Amino acid sequence: MNGIALLSPPYLIAVFPFVTPWLFGAGAAAAAIPIVIHLFNRRRFRMVPWAAMEFLRVAHRRNFRRLQLERWLLLLLRCLAILLLAAAIAQFTPAGTALAPLLGSSNRLTVVVWNDAYPMAYRPPRSPSVFIRSRRLLTNWLGSAPGGRVAIVRGSIYDQPMLDRPTRDLSLAEKIVHRRHVTQAAVDLRSGLQRALKILRGARARTANRRIWVITDSAAADFGESNGRGTGSSVAAALRRTIRAIRATGAKLRWVDVGDPHAANMALTSLQVTHPVVLVDKPLRLRYGVFNGTTSMQADVRVRFFLDHTPAGEQTIRRIKPGQTRTMEFLLPRQIRSPGDHALEARVGADSLPIDNVRRLVVQAVRHVKLLLVDGEPGDPLPHTLASTAWLRAALAPHRRHNTFQPTSIDNLQLVDEVLRPYNGIILSDPAAPGGRLAARLRRYVRAGGLLMIFPGPGWQATRWNQALGIGRKGILPASMGALIHLSGQGQTGGATIGFDPHRSVNPVTAPFLAAEQSGIHTGLAGVATRQYLALRVPANVGARVILRFSNGAPAVVQRSVGRGTVILWATTCDIRWTDFPAEPSWLPFLYELLYHSAPNRDAGRxxxxxxxxxxxxxxxxxxxxxxxxxxxxxxxxxxxxxxxxxxxxxxxxxxxxxxxxxxxxxxxxxxxxxxxxVNVDPRDADIRHVPPARVAALLGLPVRDIREQPESLAGMMPHRASSGAAGEHLLWLALLILAAEALLARAFSRYRPASNGVSRG
Amino acid sequence: MGKSDQPNIDYRRYLDPRTLAKIAALDIRARLIVEGFVTGMHRSPYRGFSVEFAQHRPYASGDDIKYIDWKVFGRTDRHYIKQYEEETNLQVLLVVDASSSMNYAGQVNTDWRKFDHATSIAASMAYVALRQQDGAGLAIFDSRLRHLIRPSNNPRQWRIIIEELSTTPGEPKTDTGHVLEEIAGEIRHRSLVVLISDLFDDPERIIKGIRRLRHRRHDLIVLQTLDHDEIEFPFRATTMFRGMEEANDVLVEPQALRDAYLNELHRHTAQIRTACHQLHVDYAQVDTSVPLDISLPGFLATRAARMA
Known part of the structure; x- marks a missing residue:
């Protein structure tokens, strides 16, 4: 270590536990002053002729050792007093040193859970923000040298520690607090309380006086009272459990409510595209939510939209009830003209918490959705025998050019050597069950974000498929495939076919069909004739979802998300051998909706x-x-x-x-x-409406007296003992005590009793 | 100028040592002292040196009948004996220490040495004795007896004594015990020997000398003359004390050593005082900062009362 490093403040602080080690160094040098004065006085004296020399010499000889002892004792006390004064001024921090118990440092530990999440940036009219008010409270309290140890933890998910290790250096804590600004992170009081509890448990056993202060705005979001953070009871219950654990340690908890009782907020809580696939030169529909976090009805709320940072239209919401999140859709007047990443933004009018008035979205626009069609029965090159994927190709690429989907057909054998990554989806039509390596590639492809759609066919080997791709958590199939059901072979007369029942499965794919049916439009799904289908058994624990069911309730289309991709399993073929669906008018819109909602979301992670x-x-x-x-x-x-x-x-x-x-x-x-x-702020914290103390008390199981609303000062909130002082204060008193002792001893060592007598008779 | 026109002079204000120090002539100084305390006391404190009636007491068998006061017998029909205070022809020998230690002058009045105080006492007492027709003598000593003026009531005796007292101290050393023994050998008549010294000497030798004088049936008064600084030791700052009779220097912090010094001083004086008491010698410690008209009359009055 070089000289400069040795003289650096951190090193000095590590060696000398002082806030200002330089000041202590100066004080230590000043401790030599009594010695210098002593030596100086020894050289500077006055000369007095003296008659009673014999008495003086005898007295000096007999008391020489005692005088030396007294002199050195006084000198030592003077030096010590100056040294202690220097240490007091330099703010000695004995925590962790052997001197701590000797100096009688306070054994109080205060852990402050400080909410620095973005709702604390709320600024009431003509006032500083709630966060700044809370910071002022803390700095004033720390500046008043309350003594004891202090730790400060965040009440948000922000991961940078604030002051997680208790310290006696309150000026350091004050500096740290003074430098803090409100974050844009979400509130997380429970984690803050758990960190505080950990600190309390880590404190030494002799720390008898332990307390936690939670400084927050008491917003509804703190307790999950609304807006989707979970049910109010679950968030509050978690807080309540943590608080109970804290109080079980004997620590006192005070809930310091610095929030504005009239806090109100309007927020954009969501912004997304209605379809995961964003296509170039195609209409783009956005879905967004506006939360009314005020206590009154909001009318004519204007929302403006921006595409690539330029205005792209606006929409006005007639009215939003208090506490309501209004979800709206907006068809962007402008279309995206180029493939690639594009920035979308929605804004509502300014209010006292502007950070959540904006919602941002990045979408990746594509010209085509590339699909790989794998045909298990490629058919003859002659036109009288169609390949099994012919109906798919006709549906996906009806035009010679400018099709949304760009299908590429290969046969079963070509799949083994095909590079899968360039394709957004792979559609298998009655291929042979894949071998181990191909199955593994398919699994990897899906987990990496690909779409795998599987249609059975006449040559289907259900058992081998089940084994190849797997069922359950380790596999990727959404359902286990069972026996082939021949409806005509089961003796049904005139009704040897079965249709779909879209009402049995409500999901984004069938929603437009249901909406159309409800509005009186015949979609034709119910009249689709299916003669054979595979029996699919959907396991309960893999997150599979039945998109469409037959009228007898059997699953017809099952979807499962695997990793970042999707697997869709059909119970029937994609040609007209088992079903008439590919020949029905509803086939094309259903297939499109299914692909739109199942195509890999390229915006995921963005x-x-x-x-x-x-x-x-x-x-x-x-x-x-x-x-x-x-x-x-x-x-x-x-x-x-x-x-x-x-x-x-x-x-x-x-x-x-x-x-x-x-x-x-x-x-x-x-x-x-x-x-x-x-990157957007967490919309679950948008509800900053103030929760009154009585309600807080009820939610957290706290006595109302433990809740302080809008305190002027933290010092008066929980009176502390007068003798709690910091080490500096103790040292100051010790130094004064030593000075007093020195004065008494010096007086005792040189007692002066006047004895004036003109003539005393013998 | 008539008698009534004379200014009303307060002699007492001239008796302050600081004032006396400004008066160089010792004879004037002594007169002022005596006039001052005579004025203050209204009666002479030196009754014991003259032949004066003291008191009556009832006659007891064995008393000489020539001392019966017949006038009282005539008035009261009782026999009373007349008592007189002292015999006549009192010889007073003033023994003054003139060693270097007597040169010490205090911190406050640096012109007023212990020797000045001692000579003032000696001159005053000589003046009073001679005024009452008693004999007065003087002995000046340091390590030896330097001058001896035998007691006499000659009118010129006062001037002789004053001139002798005006000499400055000589030898740095003192040997009080030896000098007292020498004086005891020199004077034949029973005398009142007044020793005026700081007694900074070996106490055993001093006591031996006193005992020798007492053995010769001399009456003795010991006036240990000390400066106020020597009694109080009021020094504060670090001080180098340089011996006036010896070459040794001591650098001390006076406040720290004060108690020890005073203990040594008290032990010394207590030894001498005890010996004086046992030998029926009057002993007094004289502080040079206290005016003589306060200290001296008080002592003499007490002595007179004791001897009555």
Whole structure:
């Protein structure tokens, strides 16, 4: 370690437990002053001729040792007093040192759970924000030198520790608090309380006086009272359990309510595209939600939209009830003209909490959805025998050019060598059951975000398929395939076919059909004739969803999300051998809706909440990593983030981009490129309506007296003992005590009793 | 100028040592002292040196009948004996220490040495004795007896004594015991020997000398003359004390050593005082900062009362 490093404040603080070690150094040097004065006095004296020399010499000889002892004792006391004064001024921090018990430092520990989530940025009219008020309370309290140890933990999900280790250095704590700003993270009082509990449990046993202060705005979101953080009872119950555990340790808890009783907020809580696939030159429909977090009806709420940071239309919501989230759809007047990443933004009017008045979205627009059709029965090249995927091709690519879907047909044998990654989806039509390697590739493809749609056929080997792709948690099939059901062979007369029943399964795919049926339009799903189908058994624990059922209740289409991809299993064929569906008018819209809602969402991982980390896959040559293993991205307000790149083996090539958690809402993207991700604040905290103390008490199981609403000062909230003082205060008193002792001893050592007598008779 | 026109002079204000120090002539100084305390006392404190009636007491068998006061017998029909205070022809020998230690002057009145105080006492007592027709003598000593003026009631005796007292102290050393023994050998008549010294000497030798004088049936008064500083030791700052009779220096912090010093001083004086008491010698410690008209009359009055 070089000299400069030795003299650096952190090193000095580590060696000398002082806030201002330089000041202590100066004081230590000052401790030499009595010695210098002593030596100086020894050299500076006056000369007195003396007659009674014999008495003086005898007295001096007999008392020489005692005088020396007294002199050194007084000198020692003077030096010690100055040293202690210097230590007191330099604010000695004996925590963790052997001197702590000797100095009688206070054994009080105060853990402050400080809500610094974004709702604390709410600024009442003509007042500083709630956070600034809370910060002022804390700094004033710390500045008053209340003594004891203090720890400060966050009441949000922000992961940077504030002051998690208890310290006696209150000026340091004050500095830390003074430098803190409100974050854009979500509130998480429960985790804060659990950290506080951990600190309390980690405190030494002799810390008798332990307390926790929760400084928050008492917003409804703190307790999950509304807006989707979970049921009010579940969030509040979790808080209540933690508080009970804290009080079981003997610690006292005070709930410091710094919120505004009239807090109100309007927020955009969601923004998304109605279909996961965004196509170039196609209409784009957005779905968004506006939350009325005020106590009155809001009328004519105007929402403005921006596409790539330029205005793209607006919509006015007639009215939103108090506490209601109104979900609306808006057809963007402008279309996206180029493939790639595009930034969408929605805004509502300004209010006292502006951060949630904006919602951002990044979409990746594509010109086509590339599909690989694998035909188990490719058919003859002659026209009288059609391939099994012929109906699919006709539906997906009805035109010679400008089709939304871009299907590519291969046969069963070509699938083994085909590169799967370029395709958005793979549709298997009655192929042979895949071997082990192909099955593994298919599983990887799905988990990496691909769509796998499976149609059975006459040559179907259900058991082998079940084994190849697997059922249950480790597999990817949404249902286990059973026996082939021949309806005509079961003796049904005139009704040897079966139709679909869209009313049995309500989901986004069937929703338009149901809506049409309810409005009197005949969709034809119910009249589709199916003669044979596979019996599908949907397991309960894999998250599979029946999209469509036959009229007898048997699953016809089952969907399951696996990893980042989707698997769709049909019970019947994609040609007209088992069913007439491909020949029905409803086939094409149903297939389109199914593909729209099941196609891999390329925006996944690009639209994040504050505290999420970037983790997306981007096409690219693996070799590029050698030259650019990491890159800098630009975030909101010009901030830069470090994004690392790794080869993405799971996705069959390409690059995976990873960043640390992102703590600012806004768009992020390469320095010289379009925004690639959007980060928004957690909409569940938008409800900042104030919860009155009585309700807080009821929710948390706290006595109302433990809740302080709008306190002027933290010092008066929980009176502390006068003698609690910091080490500096103790040292100051000790120094004064030593000075007093020195004065008494000096007086005792040189007692002066006047004895004036002119003539005393013998 | 008539008698009534004379200014009403308060001699007492001239008796303050600080005032006396400004008066160089010792004879004037002594007169002022005596006039001052005579005025203050209204009667002479030196009754014991003259032949004066003291009191009556009832006659007891064995008393000489020539002392019966017949006038009282005539009035009261009782026999009373007339008592007189002292015999006539009193010889007073003033023994003054002139060693270097007597040169010490205090911190406050730096012009007033212990020797000045001692000579003032000696001159005053000589003046009073001679005024009452008693004999007065003087002995000046340091390590030896330097001058001896035998007691006499010659009118020129006062001037001789004053001139001798005006000499400055000589030898740094003192040997009081030896000098007292020498004086005991020199004077034949029973005398009142007044020793005026700081007694900074070996107490055993001093006591031996006193005992020798008492053995010769001399009456003895010991006036240990000390400066106020020596009694109080009021020094504060670090001080180098330089011996006036010896070459040794001591650097001390006076406040710390004060008690010990005073203990040593008290032990010394107590030893001498005890010996004086046992030998029926009057002993008094004289503080040079206290005016003589306060200290001296008080002592003499007490002595007179004791001897009555």
């Amino acid at each position: 639209n994040l909440l504050v505290a999420d980390a970037l983790n997306i896959s981007r096409p690219g040559a693996p070799g590029s990593l050698a030259t650019r293993p990491a890159e800098e991205w630009r975030g909101p307000d010009g901030m830069m983030i470090h994004v690392s790149s790794t080869q993405d083996s799971r996705a069959g090539g390409g690059v995976r981009l990873v960043s640390p958690p992102l703590w600012r809402a806004g768009f992020y993207g390469p320095v010289h490129g379009a925004p690639m991700i959007a």
